[in-house]
Structure formats: structure tokens, C-alpha cells
Amino acid sequence: MPEFEILNVQVSLNPVHAGDTVRFTVITDDSVKAPYGFEWKLEYENNEVNDTVTSSNQLVWNAPNENGSFRHEVWVSSESGEQVSDTYTFSVEVKKNSDSALSGDIVFSAKDQSGTFQIFRIDAVSSDFQQLTFFDIGEDATQPSWSPEGEKIIFTSNKYGISTGPALWTMNSDGSNQEVLYDPEPENEHVPPLIGEYPHWSPNGEKVLFQLCMNCQIISDYNIFTFNVTNKEVRQITYNQAIDIDPYWSPDGSKISFISDREYRESDSEDYYSDLYVIKHDAVKEKLTEKRHIRFPVWNSTTSEIAFTSISAPAGIYSIDLDNQEVSPIIENSSDRVQVIPHTWSADGEKILFSRLELDSPRNHTIYIFDKSRDSLYSIYNQIAPIGNPALDGADWFSQ
Known part of the structure; x- marks a missing residue:
């Protein structure tokens, strides 16, 4: 024996x-x-x-x-x-990934050998891989987003950033012509960089949507802004002493979704939730969820549907039908030690790019594409990081 x-x-x-x-x-x-x-x-x-x-x-x-x-x-x-x-x-x-199901290029932020976040580009079909940024240690490049035509990428970097957040940068799709965006102040000879997080290009390419912490030295107070890339105008969209974060454009650019805890900040309750809101014409049009723990809403490119991460049990990626406000699961967590985050939908509206993080050591962090029509899952990129250190920070997909 x-x-x-x-x-x-x-x-x-x-x-x-x-x-x-x-x-x-x-x-x-x-x-x-x-x-x-x-x-x-x-x-x-x-x-x-x-x-x-x-x-x-x-x-x-x-x-x-x-x-x-x-x-x-x-x-x-x-x-x-x-x-x-x-x-x-x-x-x-x-x-292996199926060539017939995938197309286009994915940009994402992952750690290089020094532990610095850099922006990488990978072909969804061939897995051809290219590093686009080479920032120094501590200058992390994160949260990349494609322009509508796939010609440029906007991202954040701690290079030229300040205590309230990183600076916003742009570059060409091949990594060339890297430039920091500037917030013009005609009376200031030292023009400051544009500070913000979670940037996304508008569908017509004219504006950039981002979040900014207003009073981070005192309290977490985030609001939503837009930046006009032509005339350099910065416009504040939300005004609330709360956390208004994770902004995302609707496919036609007429609406903005975001996450906020504004109602619970003003209440006497100790239960702080984060719900989904939609803005139209600079005014809060509708609160779409009630007493949920939600992050990272992403509009489907072809339907009236928004996917989001729900931390409320059972946790996972869900979608809400904006016509009837019905919520249904897309990807359910395999355990409470797994976190899944949606990043964007494909151009045909049938596939969703998301990342999956195992919270136990070693922290296995993987980017996937889930094809709803085929009920198929495709692995795109994988990286392992020590406890307490996620290996990925943002991703976007330019698909055809």
C-alpha cells in the first residue's frame, strides 16, 4: 500500500x-x-x-x-x-483560437520585466505581439483606448502626472508620435498636462471622455469631463461630491454611462452602493440600477445594452437591456476568488473583451474574448503577478 x-x-x-x-x-x-x-x-x-x-x-x-x-x-x-x-x-x-471568429487588434496595459506598466498591441487572430511604449520605472502607461478609426490610441501615464492623477497621452497605432495632452491656460506660461483617468474617445473622434479626482487630498471626489481634441476645450459633465467614475460613450455619442455612489453618500446609511447612470445633454437622465455594487459599464456597439461588472452576489459580468431594464448574466464568476472586468464589445455586438483575475496567489490575469453567438471563449493574453499586484490595467479592441 x-x-x-x-x-x-x-x-x-x-x-x-x-x-x-x-x-x-x-x-x-x-x-x-x-x-x-x-x-x-x-x-x-x-x-x-x-x-x-x-x-x-x-x-x-x-x-x-x-x-x-x-x-x-x-x-x-x-x-x-x-x-x-x-x-x-x-x-x-x-x-487554439479560431481564426473565423476573431478579427482586429487589441491594445492593453501589462507589466514589463521591470514591473512597469506598458502598452502592448496584439493581433486577435495571429497573436502577433508588439510593445508600443517604453516608459521608465514609475511612469506606468495604462488604460489604453482606440480612436474610432483605429489610427490613434489614448492612454494614461504617471509621466508628467500629479498627485491627483496621471496625465493623458496619445500616440499612433504603431506607438509612434507619443504626445501628452495639454489643458490650455492662456495666462499661464507653464501649460499643465491634462490630468485624468479612464479615457475613451467619442464615436466621432472629436472628444475624449475621462474622470478626474477633484479633492483627492481631502476626500475621494470624482467627476466626469470631456476634452475637445480640436479646440482643447475641457468641459465638466457631472458636479457632485461623490464618486462618479467609469464613463463610457453610447454608440452614437449622444449619451454617457457612468457609475456613482451619489445617493448613498448623502444618506445616513452605512451601506454604500454604486449604481449605473446615463447622462443625456449634460443632465442625469436615468438611474438604471438600484442598490448594486457595479463597475466598468461598456455599451454594446449595435444594441441598447450595457455590460458591467457586478460585485453583488452572484458576482460576474452582466448586461442591462435599456428598453426594459432587465438584467441578465453574461459571464458568472467561478468562485468568489475571481474577478472579471468587461472592456469593450466587438463591432458586430456579438463578442465582448474582458479580463479575468484570480485573487489568490499566484494572481493569474488573463484577457479573453467571449463570443455570445457561439458560446465560445478565446484566450488572448495571460500574465501572472504576485499577491496584491494585478498584472493588467485596461484593454480595448479595434475589431472589424
Whole structure:
């Protein structure tokens, strides 16, 4: 009889796509403790096998860039290297992205080898990869957004930023011509950079929508602004001593959605929620949700639908039908230790770009595309970061 028994191996992702970073967790009885370890045999491309020895019951595996079923073996070993359990064998199915379902380019912010956030570009079909920014440590480039024609990208960077937020920058789609935006003050010879967060281009390309913290030294007080890229006019859209954040244009540019806790800030209740609002013609038109914990609303490009992250149980990505205000799930969290964030819809309105963050160590952060019409999930990019340090900060998709 073997001394120990491996009961199961949990696989962190399902399904697994080519290039994914996958975490295996061995489930044993409680008696398996140091000095015992685990030995693995992992099958890679071209039938290559890799032997790994670790004292941990977790192992990270980079899925190969091809379709197939990959066989893995693991067993418990003693300090002297003696096998003290039966060999547990399992297989992982790996799928490549389907060329027929995807198109266009995705920009996103991820950490480089120095731990600095940079902007990257990846082709959704071929996975061709390009780094667009090369900022120094501490100058993080984050929250990229495509212009309507895909010619430019707006993003934020701590370079030239101040205590209330980062500066807004633009660049060409290939990373060239990087410029900081400026808020003109004719009487000020030292023209300050335009400070803001979460920027998005208007559908006609004339304006940029962003949020700005007004009194961050005293209280979190965010409001929504627009910046006219032609005449450099900055216009404040919301005026409230609350958190008005995550602004997003409607497909025709006539409305703006955002998240706010304004009603709960003014109440005596200790329950602080964040609800979804829509603005039309500089006035709050409608509050669309009631007593929810919501973030990151994104308008569908072809329908009267807004997707958003809900932290309220059950957490996940939901959508609201603006015609009847019915809320329905799109992607439900697999556990309360997972966070999912929508970034944008595809041009045909059938697919949604989102990121998934595992809150336990190692923090596996992955960008996916979910195709509602096919009920299919496609992995685009994956990165692992230590506890407390998300590996991604913003993404956008220019699709055809």
C-alpha cells in the first residue's frame, strides 16, 4: 500500500487555450506535509516531457501553442526521492483560437520585466505581439483606448502626472508620435498636462471622455469631463461630491454611462452602493440600477445594452437591456476568488473583451474574448503577478 494518496488535481482554467498559463493544484489527504514533495512529468509540444520537482502542491504550466491533449503525471516523493504515492495521471485539452471568429487588434496595459506598466498591441487572430511604449520605472502607461478609426490610441501615464492623477497621452497605432495632452491656460506660461483617468474617445473622434479626482487630498471626489481634441476645450459633465467614475460613450455619442455612489453618500446609511447612470445633454437622465455594487459599464456597439461588472452576489459580468431594464448574466464568476472586468464589445455586438483575475496567489490575469453567438471563449493574453499586484490595467479592441 502506498503511504499517501493523491485524490485529485484541480486545473485553474477551463477551457485551456494555447499560450494560457495554467495552475495545477494537487489535492491529497492532510498528512502530506514537508519534507515530502511532488514530482511531475509534463507533456509539451512534439511529445517532449519535462520533469519537475517541487515541495509545493501547486505548479504553473504554460500551455503549448497548438491543439491537443497533453498528458501529465504527478506523485508524492520523500526527502530522499522515493515515490511514496501512486502516480496520478490526468490530461489537459488545449485549444487554439479560431481564426473565423476573431478579427482586429487589441491594445492593453501589462507589466514589463521591470514591473512597469506598458502598452502592448496584439493581433486577435495571429497573436502577433508588439510593445508600443517604453516608459521608465514609475511612469506606468495604462488604460489604453482606440480612436474610432483605429489610427490613434489614448492612454494614461504617471509621466508628467500629479498627485491627483496621471496625465493623458496619445500616440499612433504603431506607438509612434507619443504626445501628452495639454489643458490650455492662456495666462499661464507653464501649460499643465491634462490630468485624468479612464479615457475613451467619442464615436466621432472629436472628444475624449475621462474622470478626474477633484479633492483627492481631502476626500475621494470624482467627476466626469470631456476634452475637445480640436479646440482643447475641457468641459465638466457631472458636479457632485461623490464618486462618479467609469464613463463610457453610447454608440452614437449622444449619451454617457457612468457609475456613482451619489445617493448613498448623502444618506445616513452605512451601506454604500454604486449604481449605473446615463447622462443625456449634460443632465442625469436615468438611474438604471438600484442598490448594486457595479463597475466598468461598456455599451454594446449595435444594441441598447450595457455590460458591467457586478460585485453583488452572484458576482460576474452582466448586461442591462435599456428598453426594459432587465438584467441578465453574461459571464458568472467561478468562485468568489475571481474577478472579471468587461472592456469593450466587438463591432458586430456579438463578442465582448474582458479580463479575468484570480485573487489568490499566484494572481493569474488573463484577457479573453467571449463570443455570445457561439458560446465560445478565446484566450488572448495571460500574465501572472504576485499577491496584491494585478498584472493588467485596461484593454480595448479595434475589431472589424
